[in-house]
Amino acid sequence: MKKNILLVGTGPMALDYAKVLIAQNFSFQVVGRGQESAKRFEEGTGIKPFVGGLQKYLETSSVEDNTYAIVATGTEGLMSSLLSVLQAGVEKVLIEKPAAISIEELIENKEKLSVYSEKVFVAYNRRFYASVIEAQKMIEEDGGLQTMHFEFTEWAHKIEPLTKAPGVKENWFFANSTHVVDLAFYLAGKPIQWQAYSKSGVLKWHSKTNFTGAGITEKGVLFSYLSNWESAGRWAVELLTEKRRIYLKPMEGISVQEKDTIAVIEYKLDDSYDVQFKPGLYLQVEAFLADRNDRMLNLKEHTAISAEIFNTIIQ
Template identity: 80%
Template sequence: MKKNILLVGTGPMALDYAKVLIAQNISFQVVGRGLESAVKFESSTGIKPFVGGLDKYLESTTLPSNTYVIVATGTEALMPSLLLVLKAGAYKVLIEKPAAISIEELIENENKLKAFSENIYVAYNRRFYASVIEAKKMIEEDGGLQTMHFEFTEWAHKIEPLTKAPGVKENWFFANSTHVVDLAFFLAGKPTQWNAYSKAGTLKWHSKTNFTGAGITEKGVLFSYLSNWESAGRWAVELLTEKRRIYLKPMESLSVQEKGVISIIDHKIDDSLELQFKPGLYRQVTTYVNDETSDLITLSEHIENSRSIYKEMLYGKED
């Protein structure tokens, strides 16, 4: 079936998607809201977007029944854009994470989305990093994962001066930190028995700044996590098998500590696609447009994760 591809958005993230689509020789249409970003988009890609917003575009355009939509707008416009393209008859949708500005907005729209949710995928592109693919292979070779530790420290001093739409910084854990959390539990399985704790700090734009927790996943993997946005740290996932400790730290790279050895050695990976495109995006787009979606997360699963994992991590949970 020939697919009709519609890209919603003309900002930096949409440009990253356009670069991948062009490299894959996939023709697509683009709709944006503002003239300034549309001009930059055309200058960078040679493709002229429709300007004036998605609602205006859909007033004069009927989506073909085979339309695959990629929603790559700002966080504040993700859910409104998703509802519009679904109402217009989109066949499948890949929407940028986290699909809504807040956990509350996502869950509030659950009933409206339920009928479509298995054809909607949330774009957690770190699942498709070359480093992650290699880590999965190594875990399988070693007979499975035994324990895991991860960290999602955000650099609050860098985030605070950023100009964002209202509500984006206030929901930064959901909008940004879940990149790491999704990947961690993608690799280790979802938590079953666990405790989560959080507390407020001095930040005025985010309710919590310190997070920790531990438990066991459905795959029997013991895990722990720690994050302090008012101290030092970074994003990281550490994966422990019977034979070695695998570091995704930074997450685009892979290093290994063998059992009984102190030194940590960089592990060579084929990251050629990561160097040409936004990391993980090329493989993510390929799986979406080719309907090879087993490693993509459906919206229904993302909603469940938001309710049973992200909300608990943000506000605290005790079994």
Template identity: 60%
Template sequence: MKEIVLIGTGPMALDYARVLTSLEIKFKVIGRGEESALKFESQTSIKPIVEGIDKFLKSNPNQKGISFIIATGTEVLMPILKKVLLADADSVLIEKPAAISIEELLENEDFLKPYGDKVFVAYNRRFYASVQEALKLIEEDGGLESMNFEFTEWAHKIEPLQKAEGVKENWFFANSTHVVDLAFFIAGKPKDWKAYSLPGKLSWHPKTKFAGAGITDKGVLFSYSSNWESAGRWALELLTKNRRIYLKPIEKIFIQKKGTLEISEHQFDDSLDINYKPGLYNQLEDFIKNNENKLLTIKTHIENSKDIYTKIIN
């Protein structure tokens, strides 16, 4: 059983703590702010070590055999990751997208290469009950034939958010890649494709309109579109020979059978996603049990950032 250190005491760390407690995993919590640590303790009955990661590692320089979960603000993900890796951490689950920007991620590519298969980026939508059910339906139908997806962001909701410098400016990488990663996790990596993007009137993000299409290495035709200055939402449409599977919203499944116009909700067991942050329970269980089949390695995340995300945004 892994020995776990959870870094962070904010909302995301609270979600991890609930799952770890449910799994009966013993873990330490490292925080740096008294106020958030007190709130964390009041909600979990777990007292964080409030000294920050630097002091903790100075007192405990050798972390061999220890696994870390990094659940902090986006702006400090990469600096903390580097520190725990240099302390010889056994494995790391780091919150998405592991860096504040594609540029910061790629700047650290050489440093991260030796750790490419021991660091995992927590794209938890891969583990949604809806996604796992959709994969079963796709297999029943003999495979996926085509896919449409959308990653529209609600700019009017994002505009007033108080975020660290650089977070909103890289919102596509920080947030929209949740959907893009999921789409190509299901359909395969894009192989032959075209991508288009245009700037808009947002002061905090360089591009607001996106479209593209192509074929993946699994032979799945795909298209996507997104306009952050119009209406829309995150969504996937997965087409098999028998039906169109709508994940819209992604937590639910709606089905349109071939030869019909009716769209009906498909029921499945999503109790874990109701009781915990969606996808988190199964993701964390896989990390703890070294079941890496669905987990995203930092090595693949770097490849995706170079081959997919950079092409979409530019």
């Protein structure tokens, strides 16, 4: 049965999705809000969006059967857009992470969304990086993961001058850092016994700036993490097997340190999709539209992880 695709949003992220959809030979409708972003979108894709916002579009257009929606609005508009497309009768939704402006907004809508939660998927595209897929193969070859360390340091000096909607920078850990946290526990399993610590610093726009923790996951993997937004650092995941240490640092690539050696060697991999398109997006969209959901995070799981894991880290 033919899929009808609705892309909600005309900003930079929506443009990245459009490039992938075009490359995969899908036709789709686009809904935007403002004239300026719609014009940039049309210039970048050749596709003219509907302008005036999602509510106006839904008032004037009926949602066809078997419609799959991709919601790629700004963070502040994700939840309202999600509720609107679901109530309009879309079949399946891929929504940009983290699906809400805050953990509180996500949990507040849990009951309302419960009937839909297994047909809504949150777009943590790093699960689809070529580096991550290759790292998983290496871990399996080595007999499994033993230990993991990860870091989600944010560059506060780059974030502070950004103009964002109210609430976005205040929830930056949820909106941005959970890229790393989601990937780490996707690879190692969810934590079952752990301690988390955080403290405030001098930043006026985010309540916590310094994080650390450690524990063991459901897969028996010992883990630790560290993040200091007022010092030096970067996003990274380090994966230790019996035979080697696998570095996703930067996360788009792989470096390997073999057991009993000092050298850290760059690992060559086929990352052509991640070079041509926003990393992870091509395979994520392909999986979403083909109903291959095993690597994807549904909204029910995301809400539980947000309440139990993300909330523990940030408290």
